[in-house]
Amino acid sequence: MNEMQNMEPTPRAQTLCRETILIVEDDEPLLRLLRFFLDDAGYNVLSAMNGEEAVDTYIKHRGEIDLVLTDLGLPGLTGKDEMLTLERINPNVRIICASGYIEPTLRMEMLQAGAKAIISKPYEPQELLQKVRTVLDSCT
């Protein structure tokens, strides 16, 4: 299992972090809040509202993006397809998948396909920050 569980908050989560996170979310208010939230935590934030836009943004900022936080239920290119495309571009890409509803089989599939963590909505802000931090720290 790649999924990070029972994560303790790391000291770095409390301080400013300068890693860049690409948020992919089709729900506009949620995207806006995630931007604010991760920006407040000190991350550089890029955003996209669908899979195609996410791939374009990733290609454009390839060297800068440290983590992709993507929703699974995206219009057009789904979260899974988007993840596989990003993995073809960069096999070491770090992806956290978020979803309002994820079946156990899909969860396993996503983890096997290379997702570093899965987070279920509605996520607690601290839970999200911890997961982001743990994935970023585990892969450096």
Add this chain to the structure above:
Amino acid sequence: MKSLKSVVESLKGLCEKYPAVVSGYFLVGYSFIALIRMLIRAKKGNLFVEDLCDVFSALPFMWLLALSIVKLMQERSRLRQIQNELAREQLQRQITEIQLSALRKAEKALQHSINNPLAVIALSLSRLKRAVQVDRDLLDETNDIECASRRIGTVLTDFSRTQLR
């Protein structure tokens, strides 16, 4: 042709419904024919005791045959009943499966539709809490909203766990 077919069908139905009665008619019919034969011989004046045995000799076999038919018909009815029950159960299972599958789909859509706004509420509240930290009343209210939104999420998760799995 059609009426003959319907007569045969109704006879079959009668045999299945009342096998004992049909077998009884069968036996009575045989006895009636044997009696007529006996009367004809008696009229001719050549009726002897051994002739009586001869006329009714097949009666025990006919009785056994009728009994077998009754048993056979009863068994057939029982099997048909079991078959019908099985078919009904299978149909019921299929209906339940279809209903459950529709409910699961609805639940999936509902989780998608509800969990996104709940995530928005959770993230907004965390920002709001920081902003209203000095006002105790407002902080309490934001805590209440947080509890309520968590309850919505829990209700939905519990429902899908207990009712649809």
